[in-house]
Amino acid sequence: MPFGLYLLGLAVFAQGTSEFMLSGLVPDIARDLRVSVPAAGALTSAFAVGMVVGAPLMAAMSRRWSRRAALLGFLGTFLAVHVVGALTSSFGVLVATRVVGALANAGFLAVAVVTAVGMVEANAKGRATSVLLGGVTVACVAGVPGGALLGQVWGWRSAFWAVVVLSVPALFAIVRSVPGGGADAARVSVRGEVRALGSPRLQVALLLGALVNGATFCTFTYLAPVAISVSGLGASWVPAVLALFGLGSFVGVTVAGRIADARPVPVLVIGGVALLAGWVVFALSAGNPVAVIVLAFVQGTLSFGVGSTLITQALYAAADAPTLAGGFATAAFNVGAAVGPWVGGVVIGAGLGYRAPLWVSAGLVGVALVLGAASRLSRTARTDRAARTASSSA
Template sequence: MPFALYLLGLAVFAQGTSEFMLSGLIPAIARDLSVTVPAAGHLTSAFAVGMIVGAPLMAVLSRRFSRRSALLAFLVTFLLVHVVGALTTSFTVLLVTRVVGALANAGFLAVALVTATGMVEPDAKGRATSALLGGVTVACVAGVPAGALLGEAWGWRSAFWAVALLSLPAVLAIARAVPPGAPDAGGPSALGELRALRGPRLLVTLLLGALVNGATFCTFTYLAPLVTQVTGLGAAWVPGMLALFGIGSFLGVAAAGRFADARPVPLLVFGSLALLTGWVLFAVTAAHPVAAVVLVLVQGALSFGVGSTLIARALYAAADAPHLAGGFATAAFNVGGALGPWLGGLAISAGLGYRSPLWLSAALVATALVVGGAALGLGGRSPENEQALGRAEAGAPSPDTARSRADS
């Protein structure tokens, strides 16, 4: 993998830390800015909405600039809003910075996905996607617990300063390592790319990604009360369990990077079946500490392994939308990231207990399996699809890949 790809991963690490770190900072922010805890919780919702709306919009906007210029503009904006957030005494200003930061984050990730896959061979999109998304998993392992520790030691503002400082070397590195390039004026128009994004294979892949990611964050969001109230472990175990989930996600992304290009269909089918089985087992055995510890690691690995593979398949399916593919993939996965916690919260508020997000996660993955199976059943009998599946299982490039190689 090109070294510049890992520099993009550094920026994604900083952004992933910012996205997830608020889970441990909300009470302190509420006290300091004199708002209620539910009101402070809107900071998380604002970031999610900004990611969903911002990914396609920023992807369209970035068409006017070279990829390096777009990456730098988004990352510098992200850095500056964290400085403002660290300095402000106004909750309204902080809320605005979260929305703007999410827009910048969404734009950066959309362009970075396309840039990363453009740095490698056309049939290595899965490996490139996994290397980039490794930054998110490292944020789960190290960034989020570190943000919580900083907030406890020096106040919530220190975590915002830390994200800004993490972003600075990424800005300098991207300015030096990412090729300058130029706006792709001769490529397809924005309208042409939008038409290309209506393909049924891509739409199904994005829907599957939203469902799997919704399952992931339905449970991950409520992992702390699950561990303390159902499993019976003390609060001191919570950072370790969160980090264990992050370690699993890192292992899952790394493993998926080895197989997502050569054998995507078996990986998605068997990975999703294992993921469904794991959520059901977790729901049944959540009161047993050993089982909970093992399944947190396993489900983190399976969730991110299947999820990163679906992102790679979306990029393959959107070969005729080179600018907007990353934006729509980012938006779809953030729809899941917003839907899952909302459904989990509804279940808990309805008095179904802290196990209920686990059952909902299982239901979401089961829905993904039904949708994916139906899509294969409806389209898999055509000669084109049978040939495509055969090529995927054999590790041969798809027609989209061949067309991309011919154009390059």
């Protein structure tokens, strides 16, 4: 893999730390800004909504910029809004900074995905995607629990300042690793790319990716309250539980990245069934501290292994949309990241307890498996009909 690809991963790490670090800061933010825990949890959804809206929009806007200029502009904006977020005492302003930061993050990731797959051979998109998403998973391993630890020692604002510090070297890395080049607008028309996005294979991959990611972040957003209030581990265990989930996600992305290009169906079928079973077991055993520790790692592995494979399949299906493919893959990933925590907050607010998001995660993966199986059967039936038609014509 090209060295520049790993430097893009550094920038993704800085932004991933911001996107996910609230999982360990939700109780502190709620207490400091005098809002409910579900309201503070909605900050994750606000960021994800910005990612959903911003990914295709920013990808389209940046078609006339060089990739380096686009990446620098998006990352610079991201850095600036985190300074504002670290200083504000208004929950409304904090929500606004999350949305603007998400728009910048969405634009960056959409361009970075396209840049990454353009650095490798056409049959290595899975490995390139896994390296880039490795920045996200390292954020879960180190950045998120690190943010939780900073929040416990110096307050939640210190985690925002840490993101600012991380973003500065990423800016210099982009200057050194990504060539200036020309704009992408002349390569393929927007209309041509939009037509390519109508592929049924692509739409199924995006839908399944949104469902699986919704399951992941429904639980991940409320993993701290689950560990504290359900399992009784205590606040000091929260960084460790989050780190285990992140370590599992790194393992999942790495392993899936090595086999997703050649054997995506076994990864999705076997991994999807195991993921569903894992969420059910997690929900049933959340009161057991040992089970929570073990399943945080296992579910992190399965969630990101299956999720990253679905992103790779979306990129293969959108080969004729080189600019917008990354934007729509990013949007689908974050539809789940928006809906999952929101649904989790709804069930908690309804008085069903902190165990309820685990059941929601199981339900979302179950729906994904049913839809995936239905799509597979439908595609097989169409292929068989076409074969019979061709045989009778001959």
